[in-house]
Amino acid sequence: MNVETSTPSGPPKPVPAESARPFGPAAAMLLAAGLGTFILGLLTTLAEASTGIKDGLQWNDRVGPLSGKTIIAAAVFFGGWGLLTGALRRSDPPWRTVVYATGALVALGLLMTFPTFFQAFAPD
Amino acid sequence: MELTSRETWTLIHGLILGSLFLLAFAGGLAGLYSFRTELVTSEGIRERLFRLRVGVTGMAVLAWATVITGTWVVYPWYRESLAGKSLEACAGLQAPNDKCSPKDFLLSNTSGDTSDWHEFGMEWKEHIAWIAPMLATAAALLVLYYGRNLVTDRRLRMIVLVLFVGAFGTAAIAGLFGALITKAAPVQ
16 A cells, blocks of 8 residues: 655655554553553552551552552553453454543543542541 | 762752652653644654653653662661660650651651651652652663654553653652651661
8 A cells, every 4th residue: 555645845755665564563552551551550449448458469568559569550551452452453343442541540540549539448 | 169979879869860760751741742743854753753762761760779779778868766665765866866757767757747748758759769660661662662653653652751750750759858858867
């Protein structure tokens, strides 16, 4: 497939384009980013609500519970990317659904990492 | 004129890695926005694609390096509990010292109403910062994988742009609070 481009100094020249690739790998990447963000937010809020969970996430004493939260979120991001890429790499999932799902996951993740929100769950 | 080891690491984290990421954003945004058939020639696409691939990959690496050094190197110095629960050791101080960590100092309110810098500012910064590398990596991998397809596929280009702007926005919030908190209670 060639793409016509116009230039100010001459007639359009053909641009050799790579063959169109399926949307699956993009969907996998988007959903993995959404899941990683969502899990980070969920763990942040859960750690605030429960001392047990907070202690359980303290994988390193110097860093505190942030160590567990961030390692799990990064693992979900990279692991999710690998698994979803394996599952979707040749498919063409509906992009609107994928974009909306990713948007919702990222928005929830952002909300749950906002201090005014997660501190509302702190025990009195 | 000298820098302590802690100040050096704080500089590497914030002023070198973090600032480079934020500065590179403008170039990446311009490159992505104009990466379309009506604005570039065939030769321009080839040259721009290489630059874009190197740029977005570099930004993703910078974002990970910034949050890893921030969380695992600088943050433990910020949060160590030196002054005890009463925070008495911070009384009368104008800056944190070896008996009163930056977190202790902010929570003690000894130099004014500073506790919100920790309870809101640092609490937000330490979490939201980790969203930036995930979004930046997603944008980078899409550019690496789809490459030239981004020129003709406006939808895909918009998705990459949104991820890219999201990575910048979250990093900018973290960077802004990092700078302000460091001003109020530097890691020394």
